[in-house]
Amino acid sequence: MAAGKKRSPVPERLPVPRTCKLYIKGAFVRPAAGRTLQCGSSRKERGGFVARIAHASRKDFASAVTAARQAFGPWAHRSAFNRSQILFRMAEMVDHRRAALEAGLRTAAGLTAKGAAEEVSVAADRLFWYAGWADKYSQVLGGANPVAAPFLNITIPEPLGVVSVFASTRSPLVGLVSAVAPVILSGNTAVVMVEGPAPTLAVDFAEVVAVSDVPAGVVNILTGPREDILPHAAAHMDVDGVAFFGGTVEEAKALEEASAGNLKRVHLFDDPEMGAWREDDMQSLYWIQPFLEWKTTWHPKGW
Amino acid sequence: MNEYQRPSIPPVDPVQMEARANFFAKRSIRKDAMRAALEMTVRMVDLTTLEGMDTAGKVRGLCRKGLRPLPERPEVPSVAAVCVYPSLVAEARAVLAGSAVKVASVATAFPSGQSFLPVRLEEVKRTVEAGADEVDMVINRGAFLRGEFQRVFEEIAVVKEACGPAHLKVILETGELGTYDQVRRASHLAMDAGGDFIKTSTGKVSPAATLPVVLTMLEAIRDHFLRTGRRVGMKPAGGISTAGKAFQYLAMVKETLGDAWLSPDLFRIGASSLLNDVLMQWMCLETGCDQSGVYFSND
């Protein structure tokens, strides 16, 4: 080619871009109201276009809660060992899809190659860490209570039910994984709302969930602005718990007030910047605990 | 003195019961053992149609199928019986009279049993008059769950009387009883009241026959035999649609009750689609190829 000639705007091969949908009840579905949002992504592919993400509405949230409710009984009933195996598989799938996840982090979240690689490694390791808790937290947190009467008295932690998760708006992969894993490993099911600068990573994570033998409805992933969903989640009578990362003081207050309707358990979490999310202090047994109930059973001893 | 005794019906531990029941799937049944099992299974089938839309045509066709399940293979035996609603007994009889295949019928306001006792008894009498060799009755679950055991017992006894020469199978409807303990109790009650067979289900309620429920009933039959010397038969019904599943039940019978019960006189399987699966397995053994349903009549 002669020097100075511009490259043709028409590429030789067009990629077939992914349609970003919501992930509800184990399937990728279009949002009920049919709305989408353009991603705040910087680079436009030559001859292509920037991905649009689904814009979840109240109806989508309600469908997801129904799916999560149906999935709860069977998921909670599985053995802890079985749940741990599924989370281990999620870790496997994250590591396996490293290339795609790193590419997504570079384009959508603007990370460097090194940063993206570290982000994926931490995400996989964090899932691995939480997977190993599924069959252990009971022994550490629960136990036999030596009451002053001839009874066997034991306290066993049980999952709450359906938990609404408002994931980090600053850490699109590690933050997301860190919000979901501690909720589901104990048998809860989750409806996860993702807003943020790189929501395509939420769709990538949904794909990881879809190939990890996670039963349909256990993890549901919605994308779009929080403010559209938050009031409905807070007031929903069939949601048992809310995990809220970051947000404003006003949002937190409104959430706590509206949640009083069915006394759903609300837990507020910090949402630091991306680098801080990768530290070890952002994974803890005590992130599992807020989404547990405590069942104490008495039985007499005497022949 | 009975009131002072420890329970003569032992409790059932559900976890161990289920573990033992599922164990029989691990027995190896291939080649000659499979051939023998297929042949036994056909001879034990009570080929059943119990639909509101049953007609003379449907019933007659089914009877012919039961007589000669696979005409091109004369070595395939006839089934044990064909089971129909009372109003169709005469039609079945017309085809099956003189053959080895019995006419069985459900009676006593099947499947729910929720009707007046005199009406249920009259139904039994007319069913036998119409030519039924075997009557499958349902127990009064409402009374049973209220603990009215005397009443349940007496109803079975008078139905047995009304059967005359016909043999009586007592359907417990295990899917409605709630626990294995209840199934075991109902089994003993039905046997003590005179049932010739005890049967799991009507097939209209889910769950129907399952491995643990059937094992519970077989253990009751075993205890009854060892105590009284009388052999009562067993009929699982509903949900057994593959030969493989049927074999698991045969293995269970073999290892719980022994050789005497491996006979249509003491073991039947209530089924409809099972027969074709057995025929397909039969042909698969013969030819070495997996079979397709289109080559077998679907009546």
Added chain:
Amino acid sequence: MDSSEASGPELLFGHLWDYSPAAESPDSVAVADRYGHFINGKFVEGENHFPCVNPATGETLFEAASADRKMVNRAVKAARIAYERHWQGLRPVERGKYLYRIGRLIQERAGELSLLETLDSGRPIRESRSFGLPLVAAHFLHHAGWADKIEYAFPGKTASSLGVVAGVVPGDFPLLRAAWKIAPALAAGNTVVLKASEAAPLVVMGLAGIFEEANLPPGVVNILNGAEETGRILTTHRDADLVAFTGSAESGKQVRRSLAGTGKRLTLELGSKGIHILFEDAALDQAVDAVAAGVFPGSRLLVQESILASVVQKLKVRMATLRVGDPLDANTDVGPLSSREHLDRTGALVEAACDEGATLHQADCALPERGYYFRPAFVTEVAQASPVAREEIPGPVLTLLTFRTPAEAVARANNTCHGLTAGIWSNKGSRVLEVADQLRAGVVWGNTVDRFDPLSPFGGYRESGSGREGGLHGIRSCLEVR
């Protein structure tokens, strides 16, 4: 009312319809002529080989080496170097990932490992496939999750690894026993030198192959072959920080003596005489099934007198359908005993009991011509002090004793220097719990038998050993907690 054993209606378990033979071919797995040791990540040759016999045939299957002091030193040194250079300083999550990898490989090669275990120890392959192997894999997978969570197990304390663990495992359930020693030790950050049993080393060699395939850093786990002398050298080695011993009471006491004054940690799992207490309100059919499924593991059955006749009748019926034969056949319920010594001892104990006036009820089945087979049996009318009631019988023989009241049952059950496992069968929950409280046994099975889980601690009281394996309580012994 229960009548005495008069002849009444009988069930016939005959051959009207038989199953098809389902013998697995041993050809799908490779058995070498000789095995040495696995040291520093490699299989090395050894010396002083001894024959290892296939108990199903009585024929020599292969030869295994005996590690002498030089070889033991080599293994311990490899473990020490690996600990200091590779393992102790590794990020805990990475240790967890090695354990996870090993667990997955065990799942993937479970078929092979089952075959090796059956060929070498005579364990029925169906048991090994459906029960043994999944449990072994689960052990590694469970402990993979502990590696990076140790600090949560001991609130307010700091836990750290000990160093080199010297383990000795016996010939029954060799693979599971090896997993019990190795998985928690590695999760805690220790390295291991394990001596396989001379009675069944083959599958442990198979496990070494898994470590090799997993690229476990060399020296993190080392496996030695040998008999008692090798075990003695290993368990008294100066450079071992923890000794984890499973074996006979006699050997266990020796180990304990030799460690006196050294400050070394010790866990012991020794012999036992398991006991099952059957109350009159027990789920009798299930109790008999469960006990038979454990294939009468040389245990005592303590039966409430009012149901003795019923229990005897049910045991006889159940025994009549036990299938004794080739352990490679998936239909087999009872395989051979693992050695000629076990066979002779079982026979001798039973004979002695009969001489004393006990009644023998024995299955009437055909036995294979070769191999160390014994017909399952149970004895009644036995004195509580007789050897068949007090000593561990290494064969499928159950001893029946009776009791009248729960207090008497407890007293009889506790009348032993052992205390590993006990079972209680009763429909009354409060009775099960009260009896469980009073039994001096490390594992109490209420209305069940032979249940294991990686997170359920296993171990005994008194002469059945000390320390626990499995779960939160089990990992404690592999750690220094300050």
